[in-house]
Amino acid sequence: MLKQVVEGVLVHESEFLQSNSVVVQGRHGVLLIDPGITGDELAALANDLRELGQPVVAGFSTHPDWDHVLWHANFGDVPRYGTARCAASLQDLLSNADWRDRIAPGLPPEYAEEIPMELLGLITGLPAEAAQIPWDGPEVRIIEHQAHAPGHAALLIEERGVLVAGDMLSDILMPFLDLEAANPMEDYLAALRLFESVADDVVAVIPGHGSVGGAEQLRARIEQDRAYVQDLRDGRVPDDPRVGPSASLDWLPDVHRWQLQRLAQREQNETPA
Numbered sequence: 001m002l003k004q005v006v007e008g009v010l011v012h013e014s015e016f017l018q019s020n021s022v023v024v025q026g027r028h029g030v031l032l033i034d035p036g037i038t039g040d041e042l043a044a045l046a047n048d049l050r051e052l053g054q055p056v057v058a059g060f061s062t063h064p065d066w067d068h069v070l071w072h073a074n075f076g077d078v079p080r081y082g083t084a085r086c087a088a089s090l091q092d093l094l095s096n097a098d099w100r101d102r103i104a105p106g107l108p109p110e111y112a113e114e115i116p117m118e119l120l121g122l123i124t125g126l127p128a129e130a131a132q133i134p135w136d137g138p139e140v141r142i143i144e145h146q147a148h149a150p151g152h153a154a155l156l157i158e159e160r161g162v163l164v165a166g167d168m169l170s171d172i173l174m175p176f177l178d179l180e181a182a183n184p185m186e187d188y189l190a191a192l193r194l195f196e197s198v199a200d201d202v203v204a205v206i207p208g209h210g211s212v213g214g215a216e217q218l219r220a221r222i223e224q225d226r227a228y229v230q231d232l233r234d235g236r237v238p239d240d241p242r243v244g245p246s247a248s249l250d251w252l253p254d255v256h257r258w259q260l261q262r263l264a265q266r267e268q269n270e271t272p273a
């Protein structure tokens, strides 16, 4: 079911981890951002859009994680964009004959059978200097940054006051750092500063997972994510409800502890003998 966030911007929320697919209305059809998870759900979305007389004219994936790069044939054979780094990371993955086996362990077992793999990750990278998505609709600004995953990009639809945040600024997930990066914590803090620099223009923030928030929520989430990362950086225990004893996702505190361990290991490896 599509819900309007503001005029011309709609969201479909999946059952899996409250994943949000975003639909932006253009002149002759819609831009579909991070399409969704299960085959049935993608087909239903394609159907809803067809009934609205709004064919998909372009796609965009905010980053190369599997849950943001799925597709369904019923959306049509239209350009699917991502940042150059996002596309390169996917090409890298898909160049392995066993790419499906590599993804499989990360799929949620209760949905694994329903996730269509055929068109996964077929993303065209936009040139590194591209500031907007090339399409016939409201200007969609690409805010690329180094955080969470290679080539991660948030999108700002300025005319509508909407920030599509990818896997950041979630009310249910704490920051997942890109632990392969050279400076995951500083990168994350820099990305949050980027979001802060556009916050005055935003009336709604749509995270990759979780609830849509208003302008105040945007600022509160930036602060909450910043506090989490700074606590990790400075060796404090984060006082963050998302990973505390009453976390709404009961497995998340474990992921948080795993993240802490990985960071500690990195530090050990970096300390000169």
Ligand SMILES: [Zn+2]
Pocket (backbone or CB within 6 Å): 065, 067, 068, 167, 208, 209
């Ligand atoms: Zn995700």
